[in-house]
Amino acid sequence: MSSILQLQEILETAIKNLKFPENPKQLYDPITYIINLGGKRIRPLLVLMSAELFSKNPNDAIHAAMAVEVFHNFTLVHDDIMDNAPLRRGKATVHEKWSTNTAILSGDVMMVEANKNLAKVNPVYLKDVLDTFNATAQGVCEGQQLDMEFENRDDVSIEEYINMIRLKTAVLLAGALKLGAIIAEASEKDADLIYQFGENIGIAFQLQDDILDVYADPEKFGKQVGGDIIANKKTFLLLKAFELAETENLQSLQTWTGYQEFDAKEKVEAIKQVYDVLDIQNIAKETLDNYLNKALSYMAQINATNEAKANILDLTKQLMARQY
């Protein structure tokens, strides 16, 4: 069994070896730029880990892993345009550094590059790999669409929110795991189980992000605590609070989310106070635990040794334990 570190080294080498044409420079430079901004490479790591879980040499899944990583970076480039985001990992986003047109077109060609990597997998699994990848890509697009629509809606239910984060975040983790399983010739049942594991873990990750935004240790948190509150982001916490709040708590939520101008610290404190009264943090943690436990029960049903499962479970624990 490879260590996580070994798998990460395989990935970094493969990423370094990704070759794009030199010209037109304006088209290809942004690809190298965004991919080299770094990131934890969780998604391609899951492809390799899943292949190894089902007794395949992780190197055999490297093309699928690269396809997933390039696709993920493509979604970042296009999402950043749509979200009007100036920064990505502390650096200028592609549309800021070059232009919106460049970001659109470089993104498009990244999608093609992802597909080129995919076409390199063993033809024996190619059809299955494509079907899983395309269904995943489609889900991610749908998730982004719903996320944008939710910004302009005041009646988003918790159920809708969970479905949105499932599509926007969880489906790609699940798809990555399933790709590894397909390439490792896992049974259809096991490939579906690892997909379900990934989907539920992905939802748990996003719920943790929602919680950390408000309750992280500011010393360890990489960004501003309360950022979601300041931006009126419809997180699980805010939606749940709106669902449960009555009278003065509801009033407070409505007032603070209605302000065009406000003192950020005051707003975070006020909304947090409502959260505390309504026990939102615990409700969110319970919901997170439900998804986590569901994920683990899917994993338990997978036909593999505990030793083989250790890597994915360790990574999951690491990611669920982060406080920063």
Place this chain on the structure above:
Amino acid sequence: MSSILQLQEILETAIKNLKFPENPKQLYDPITYIINLGGKRIRPLLVLMSAELFSKNPNDAIHAAMAVEVFHNFTLVHDDIMDNAPLRRGKATVHEKWSTNTAILSGDVMMVEANKNLAKVNPVYLKDVLDTFNATAQGVCEGQQLDMEFENRDDVSIEEYINMIRLKTAVLLAGALKLGAIIAEASEKDADLIYQFGENIGIAFQLQDDILDVYADPEKFGKQVGGDIIANKKTFLLLKAFELAETENLQSLQTWTGYQEFDAKEKVEAIKQVYDVLDIQNIAKETLDNYLNKALSYMAQINATNEAKANILDLTKQLMARQY
């Protein structure tokens, strides 16, 4: 041998049967909208015709044909954003009718839909089909990038221009033909020959577009004669004129292309006068004929009967004869 009309009917039925999810509506409605704006369906027609040229039932190539048509429409949606175009086939473009974000994301999901259609081809050819499709898609993106860059450059050579239209226009026609050939199990040599035929025909088509913009019969031409001149579009004609012009002709080109405000009719007349002095129309026609003849010589080398080749050659003639 099917008639062109029969093949078009197969295509229209298949296009009508393309199924997209219903929700999110904002994501999928633009796809149905753009695909149903019509168009001559040349590219998918070429897939079917090429399959039939190499003795395959055209129905066997329908998924690849749909992939090509959906991909083509995806490029229209994204190109229209980048070109800031308000109209497409006389109707509002997707980014105008919905929004830029919707046009970006619907375009992205169209690329996925194209790939989903592609994944339906017989697994026996899947790898070859993907490789040809991806190389084609990449070329189209590169062509659009070059086209955008040329707008801001004053030193575009004829050679660069031909390479740009090759990528932006010709490669997709060539790729469509090659896909049909692969699915029909044509020899590698014949698949390459039909690709070369398509590339040269595609360049000839674009040169014809450039010529028609200036010299079309205004009664039969669907759009404003001289539109390229008015917009300072770097067509073959304008680039050639700049290459050949000296003294007062060069002066006239520089003056008229330099004006921010001008009478459109006067500008068209003035530039046309320079074209006439320099014999630009004939030079363009000779260049077009060279590409056309090159295309026909590739076709002549293909191992198939003249009867089998008749459909593609008829379509080519029809398209080269259009005056509107």
